[in-house]
Amino acid sequence: MVTRSLGRLAANILRRITQCNTAEPTVHRACGLRPRHLHTSAQRRAPADATARSTVPKPSTTRSRQIRNARAVPVSFLIGGSLLASIVALSQYRPPDNPDLNNTLPxxxxxxxxxxxxxxxxxxIRKHDASSSEPWVTFEDKVYNITDWVAAHPGGDxxxxxxxxxxxxxxxxxxxxKAPHVREILEQYLIGYIDQADLDADGRPPAEAVEDPFVNDPDRDSRLITHTAKPRNAEPPNEELDRTFLTPNELFYIRHHMWVPAVDEAKANEHALTVELPDGETRRYTLEELKTRFPTHKVTAVLQCSGNRRNDMTxxxxxxxxxxxxVGAISNAEWEGVRLSDVLADAGLQVADATAPTQKALSAPPSNNKADANALHVQFTGLEAYGASIPLVKALDPRGDVLLAFGMNGKPLPKDHGFPLRAVVPGHVAARSVKWLSKIVISDEESTSQWQRRDYKAFGPNEGANPDWDRARSIQEMPVxxxxxxxxxxxxxxxxRVPWMAVKGIDEDNAQAPSPSRIVDMAAVEKKVGFTPKSSANTSPEPAQQQQQQQQQSHCSEKTPAEPIALQGYAYSGGGRAIARVDVSLDGGRTWDQAELVDDCTPAEGQxxxxxxxxxxxKRWRYTGHLPVLSPLPSGQTPLAHSGGSDCDDEEGRRSSxxxxxxxxxxxxxxxDAYNTQPESHRGIYNVRGNLATAxxxxxICPKCTDNGDGKGVVWSTGETYGCGFKKEAKEVRDAMLRQGAGPAAAGK
Structure with a gap:
């Protein structure tokens, strides 16, 4: 009798143990168990009524009974049952008659x-959708609780x-x-696996189709160099970047974090901007009201991404x-709009006089009950959920020129650049010039968005892949x-071939162009500089050509003559600081000369x-001079792999000699003009985000010697050009880093 009772008890114990040892989540919940990794911060801070809001189904009466029995298992096992009874019970045990449970047990x-x-x-998993208090996602065969990530993730919603x-x-x-560091972030929120019953033969859940939010994005100019298509991030090629002082709208670099919000052009003037003051009072302005009630101003200003030239630092x-x-994550435009300071004053913002003692170190308000502008921030929010902020003092500075812009280069804002309304914060990193602007909040703290708190900051070279984001200051004004x-x-x-140089005599035989001088239009010249793609054609010479080239070797001197050279480029400094000087070296920094600064801002006829x-x-700059005499590279040193010429005049019939x-x-x-200058090396300003790469x-350049085609000798021309914005020279950089003692680990990065 006792043995039979103990046998039944053991069977009951083993049945409960078997049910509670399964990894199927509903059984875990029925057994009152919670794996330790499920105790997320969101669960720890869950309110007392969280059970009422939970998406987890309430256990049935049978499951409730299982909970009570399961909690009694350890004690029951210790106080009753023999080993033999346990073995007998195990041999007689059959899973409970529960088809759903049987199908989910791995x-x-x-x-x-x-x-x-x-x-x-x-x-x-589907119950943990956007409406759930604990949203989950899956990646491959894993499950992640992203409750905490949503608040910190760019875009949030x-x-x-x-x-x-x-x-x-x-x-x-x-x-x-699709980057390793993003996967590393996601792995922090891992809570389990998708049940094997829901996986295909390849170990993945069935593929799902989703709506593409980028389907209505505008068409872009084909000349732009695309880094990512969705969201679109693109820069103009070098030969187009600073061809003109004002960057054409279609060639202005594009930096998006999400898709372009859809705005009905016919109803653009109805677009609303909400302004919220520190006391919570709000004011709403339509675009039409901004245009008609406030004075219109123009500002000529650069916008530059903090990651410009990141490839150089890498x-x-x-x-x-x-x-x-x-080098193209920067562009220059003429912006038109209304001053942010005018709108804030109209909305009722009152701050202490700028000459009054500040209260930055005190918690009490100033004696006149007006806020201290030094302690406040302007938070901007766009239609696509992007958010950023600037100090209020920048917005209120009468010389700060912060605009709520609706025009760009004499036209309405393009869709890619903030239509119908955007902030333009001159002299600051472009991340603060929020596009598709819909809301402004005057707050005692910076924007809480990911882009303000966990991005667009720079760190010391030693701080590694996991820097202290809270300690670093947000990037505002840009360096030189x-x-x-x-x-x-x-x-x-x-x-x-130089677009800005007048060249005499080249049209003398052209009856249609009797003028002895002209400026060559680079648009009509085949691209030879900047991002020149490698030709896929087979350029290997035939044996006869090889023999002819060998015969022509004598035409090329061992050393190059002092050939003429022309350079162009741009210079910029944030905070409204003017460029005072641009230094150029043609021999790796041994000697220097100064470039000519182009005067684009002096009013000219019709401008x-x-x-x-x-x-x-x-500030655009131009330079002309003569290259130093160059000797060939030492024997065995081949730092540059040939990847197609960037010559300016690779005409048919010319062959390299x-x-x-x-x-x-x-x-x-x-x-x-404040005598700030660029650092010599990226090593001293390295940071894992690659921000502010200003070295x-x-x-x-490796000038090329070619047969001039008339049997009278050779000529030297541009040849191969390597560097950020031009051809990649990764192998050369790696070799140089090894020679300088950086070690293979650093060189392999």
Missing amino acids: TPSTDSRDPSLPRYRLAD VILRAAGAGIEPYWDIFTIH RHAGKTNGLQWG TSAITGVWVGDCVRKG AGCFGNKSWAW QSKKHCTTLIVKATD WHRVK
Whole structure:
């Protein structure tokens, strides 16, 4: 009798143990168990009524009974039952008659994934959608609780589109997320695996189709160099970047974090902007009201991404996270709109006089009950959820020229650049000039968005991949920088390939153009500088050509003659500081000369010059001189792999007569009117985000010696051009880093 009773007890114990040892989540809940990894911060801070809001189904009466029995298992096992009874009970045990449970129990022999993590059915995962208090997503066969990530993730609400389902379809659209550091962030929120019953033969859940939010994005100019298509991030090629002082709207660089919001052009004047003051009072303005009630102003200003020239820092200092911009994440435009300070005053904002003692270190308000502008921030929010902020003192500065802009280069804002309304914060990083502006809040803290708190900051070279974001200050005013955008050597200069140089005599035989001088239009010249793609054609010479080239070797001198060279580029400094000087070196920094600064802001005939209270625009520069005499590279040194010429005049019939490379490094650096100058190396300013890559811009050129085709000798021309914004020279940079003692780890980054 006792034995039978103990046998029944043991059988009951084993049945409960078997049910509670399964990794299926509903059984875990029925047994009153919670794996330790499920205690997220969101659950710890859940209110007392969280059970009422939970999406987890309430256990049935049978399951409630199982809970009570399961909690009694350890005690019951200790106080009763023999080993023999346990063995007998185990031999007689059959799973409970529960088809759903039987179908969800994983088979240990076929599920080799981490057994300490629970398994979740897709039906349960779908309950954790955007409406759930605890949104989940899946990636491959894993499940993630993104409750805490939503608040910190760029866009916040955007990621909720994937809640309750797989995140892969969205990452296939937002390709920028396909990066190791993004996966590392996601792994922090891992809570378990998708149940094996819901996986295909390849170990993945069925693919899902999602709506593409980028389907209505505008068409873009084909000349732009695209880094990511969705969202679109693109820069103009070097030969187009600073061809004109004002960057054409269609060539202005594009930096998006999400899709372009859809705004009905016919109803653009109805677009609303909400302004919220520190006391919570709000005021609403339509675009039509902004245009008619406030004075209109123009400002000529650069917008520059903090990641401009990030590719330069990556190749010369170490691995960086982010879009690998060349030198084109910067553009210059004439903006038209109303002053933010005028709108804030109209909305009722009152602050203490700028000359009054500040209260930054005190918690009490000033005696006149007016807020201290030094302690406040202007938070901007766009229609697509992007957010950023600037100090209020910048917005109120009568010389700060902060605009709520609705015009760009004499036209309405393009869709890619903020239509119908955007903020323009001259002299500051472009991340603060929020597009598609819909809301402004005057607050005692910076914007709480990811872009303000966990991005657009810079760190020390030693701070590694996980810096202290809270300690670093947000980037506001930009430092001084410059870049080379065009190089022409030898015959390229003599024959008028430089767009801004007047060249005499080249049209003397042209009856249609009797003028002895003209300026060559680069649009009609085949692209030879900047981002020149490698030709896919087979350019290997025939044996007869090889023999002819060998015969022509004698035409090329061992050393290059002092060939003419022309350079062009831009320089810029934030905070309204003007560029005072641009220094150029043609021999790697051993000797220096000064470039000519182009005067684009002096009003010319039919032009209005520059607008604004300070120097917000870039300064274009030009330089002409003669290259030093170059010797061929030492025997065995081949740092540059041939990848297609960037010559200016690779005309049919010309063949390279050069067997050895003659190379030199061109350098540019700028100094502003406060005598701030660029650092020499990216090593000293390296940061894992690759922000503010402002070191000297170096471009290596290897002039080319070619047969001039008339049997009378050879000519030298531009040849190969390497550097950020031009061809990649990753192998050369790696070799140089190894020679300088950086070690293979750094060189491999």
